Amino acid sequence: MIYIKEAILHIFDVNSDEPIFSFAGLDISEKFTMDYIHAMIEKVEDSDNMKKGVLAEGNPMISTFSTLTTNFIETTKALTEKFFSITKLNPEIPPADLLFVYFTMDEVPHLGLFKLNYSNSITHHISYESEQLTNQLVVNQSILPSARQAIQEGMVLNLNVMEYHVIEKKHLIDELAEKVFYFTEMFLEDKPQPSLKENIAIIKKAVQKTSKAFNEEEFQVLADTKDAIVHSMTEENVIDNQMIAETLYGDNYAKKEKFFEEVQEMGYVDRAPAEVAVAGPKYSKQKFRLDNGIEISIPIDLYKDPEVVEFINNPDGTTSVMIKNIEKIKNLF
Structure with missing residues (x-):
């Protein structure tokens, strides 16, 4: 109150x-x-x-x-x-x-x-010149x-x-x-801890650097990272760095070590409070932009459901996205 x-x-x-x-x-x-x-x-x-x-x-x-x-x-x-x-x-x-x-x-x-x-805003100003009323436009430079x-x-x-x-x-x-x-x-005259947004940005950069070091497909790992972050916020109201590393890298200790090294170097604060009410809505969807200009937005709880969406690695090195079991399509124009 x-x-x-x-x-x-x-x-x-x-x-x-x-x-x-x-x-x-x-x-x-x-x-x-x-x-x-x-x-x-x-x-x-x-x-x-x-x-x-x-x-x-x-x-x-x-x-x-x-x-x-x-x-x-x-x-x-x-x-x-x-x-x-x-x-x-x-x-x-x-x-x-x-x-x-x-x-x-x-x-x-x-x-x-x-x-x-x-901020600036235009308003009117009434003036009297030679006993004549005149309306003018003026800029108010102190709009709150x-x-x-x-x-x-x-x-x-x-x-x-x-x-x-x-x-x-x-x-x-x-x-x-x-x-x-x-x-x-x-x-x-003080230095605060990173914000939730900064902490998430640090994790993202660390994952990207780790993926690059091990020649991994970045889009897939980032999607799994987002899923792990939302899960951590939902379950514990914090971002658990250890849980994210376990989700992404399992028993691959080399990748974990690289990831932990990167987040520590960039100033990440582990298990800092992360209220779902603040961050949840922004992370409720997995969003992808394909190199052909197509953008896809998938609810995060459906992203890992193979009956709904599937990412297929083709022999020629390209990736196909298959959206399944659609009963109705609505244009959002």
Whole structure:
């Protein structure tokens, strides 16, 4: 159960590269405001891009976060000052407003910090010139994302144990001359674990490298990998690296060793939480694109049923796909 206690919005002034602080909170009695805040929290918590981390005991941000429950407005101003001191020096980082929310989740105090990037939109402007009313088109450069739109950066922080959930994006930092996750590395001064999406991408790359090393047909192994990942998420709510290796390689220890070597080198975190509610729908189908332009989408629970679909290796080295026992075909035009 989420209970919103306080919320405030600090604005980035694109004309002066400085923040415009609010000295009073948002009106959280407004249903629109409450719905918007709840949507922002869900966008972090329900994303497969979400990464988890815990601020270490000596992290300098802990002392600032610890004052939030007793002095919400001043603490958010201090956090805004640090955040904008990073972004204003790096023009590739999009300008944005910062939305801070103090709330409890299951009676545990949390901070929500959401970066609301600006977008452009055209609106009308009414002016009077020489006592004549004139309607003009103008560009509004500070349009915030709607409740339905995705956000690129945001954080939910457990204020009791300093564990955070974050979604973020790499941006070019001029001083470093490279793209980094500035939200965690420079603002939070921490490094979280890979997200579910990143973990799955690491497994995919490791499988591809292992297949290449042993001259295997990649499409088949990747399909089996996807099946194993979904099974692991369904059965245990984690991605079990050992189970995936057993499913793919059985008693072939050379392939297993190569696979484990690759995932470890790329930073995979084994048995990290993987909620099926987040990842399941994206992995409910096996999708193939053939070199002749045909695309096939097969429900994952039917993929291994030989009475439904069969992949046939031909003597000339090509592959045929046979779809079986079809009673009715519907055009999805």
